[in-house]
Amino acid sequence: MVLGLSSSGLIKGLYIQIWMPRNYKKEYQEYQGQASQIKKRAERNAARAIVRKKVGAAAIAGKDIDHKSPIVKGGTNAPGNLRIRSKSANRSFPRTKNAGMK
Numbered sequence: 199m200v201l202g203l204s205s206s207g208l209i210k211g212l213y214i215q216i217w218m219p220r221n222y223k224k225e226y227q228e229y230q231g232q233a234s235q236i237k238k239r240a241e242r243n244a245a246r247a248i249v250r251k252k253v254g255a256a257a258i259a260g261k262d263i264d265h266k267s268p269i270v271k272g273g274t275n276a277p278g279n280l281r282i283r284s285k286s287a288n289r290s291f292p293r294t295k296n297a298g299m300k
Contacts, residue, residue: 238269245275252277262288 229235245263264283267273 241269241275245280248275248277249280249282253282258282261285264288 230239242263245265246258249258249263261282262285264281265273265275266279266281269275273279
């Protein structure tokens with residue numbers, strides 16, 4: 199709870215932060231359960247299965263499977279378009295020396 203006092207000593211505003219538990223069921227219904235998201239998840243799982251079959255489960259443990267040419271830009275799940283990358287490398291954007299985005 200944060201109280202703000204004015205020069206006269208009166209309370210200007212009262213701010214209360216309430217912690218609400220996350221509603222996973224609602225999240226799933228509204229976003230992850232959509233047909234488009236289910237299709238994208240199936241494509242990601244298929245790509246992971248292709249690479250797992252090729253190099254083994256131990257080689258991809260804790261790593262992401264990256265599409266060199268993204269599916270949204272016409273890429274496919276062909277083995278030549280897939281590569282193993284660390285999570286931090288796959289989930290970040292290219293940066294400049296000053297940490298800005300390229």
